Amino acid sequence: MTSLADQSTAQLGGPWSILARQKRDHVRLDELLHELASSTPGAEERRVLRSIARLVFPHAFAEESVLWPQARRLVADGEALTLQVESEHQEVNELWTSLETLPPTGSERREVLRRLAEVLREDVRDEEDHLLPQLQEGLGAAQLRVLGLAWEVVRRTAPTRPHPVVSRRPPGNALAALPLTVLDRSRDVLDAVADRSPRLWGRASRASAGLAGAAGRVEQWGPMRRGERPQTSR
Numbered sequence: 404m405t406s407l408a409d410q411s412t413a414q415l416g417g418p419w420s421i422l423a424r425q426k427r428d429h430v431r432l433d434e435l436l437h438e439l440a441s442s443t444p445g446a447e448e449r450r451v452l453r454s455i456a457r458l459v460f461p462h463a464f465a466e467e468s469v470l471w472p473q474a475r476r477l478v479a480d481g482e483a484l485t486l487q488v489e490s491e492h493q494e495v496n497e498l499w500t501s502l503e504t505l506p507p508t509g510s511e512r513r514e515v516l517r518r519l520a521e522v523l524r525e526d527v528r529d530e531e532d533h534l535l536p537q538l539q540e541g542l543g544a545a546q547l548r549v550l551g552l553a554w555e556v557v558r559r560t561a562p563t564r565p566h567p568v569v570s571r572r573p574p575g576n577a578l579a580a581l582p583l584t585v586l587d588r589s590r591d592v593l594d595a596v597a598d599r600s601p602r603l604w605g606r607a608s609r610a611s612a613g614l615a616g617a618a619g620r621v622e623q624w625g626p627m628r629r630g631e632r633p634q635t636s637r
């Protein structure tokens with residue numbers, strides 16, 4: 404069993420296989436984490452964090468709803484391996500949520516950012532070194548491409564922000580996908596408007612905060628938590 408890190412694109416099943424798609428995102432994440440480490444607190448750091456959120460949350464949401472259920476069916480210790488990765492995703496969601504309430508500078512924020520980068524890197528290693536190579540053993544190149552397409556479709560239409568309360572597993576996360584995606588992506592548009600136009604900053608920020616409140620209420624709805632394991636519940 405060889406880590407994805409040590410395999411060529413051809414060995415991963417071609418550029419459209421789920422393994423090559425995963426590796427491309429993980430490489431991009433590593434670049435962004437280096438940018439984050441060298442960014443100055445304030446606008447620059449916020450910009451890099453936003454890029455990381457837009458990459459990480461849809462990526463992980465699509466893993467939880469499309470990939471890990473398959474891994475639990477196909478991989479011998481899929482239950483334990485996917486639970487480990489889901490616990491890392493849960494920690495990322497919780498750290499990010501706490502970041503949103505902390506002042507823009509200070510030791511507490513620095514510590515949250517340090518742990519965030521650390522757990523994101525641990526998640527990549529667990530996936531590339533253990534979980535995904537095991538999934539690879541059970542699937543041919545054509546199946547890897549089909550799974551890659553399914554993951555990509557969900558990733559492009561998934562929530563873009565942390566949601567620590569919703570289930571990390573189906574059926575809860577599948578039910579949550581549509582309303583949270585609409586709310587998150589509307590907030591992304593409003594935040595971009597607020598960034599670009601000082602005149603509209605107040606109105607756009609208030610509207611975004613209103614949608615954040617709505618997302619919080621959606622998350623609390625009981626069916627969104629169905630399928631959750633105690634290890635990833637909050």
Ligand SMILES: [Fe+2]
Nearest residue numbers: 425462466530
């Ligand atoms: Fe991943």
Ligand SMILES: [Fe+2]
Nearest residue numbers: 463466488526
């Ligand atoms: Fe992940």
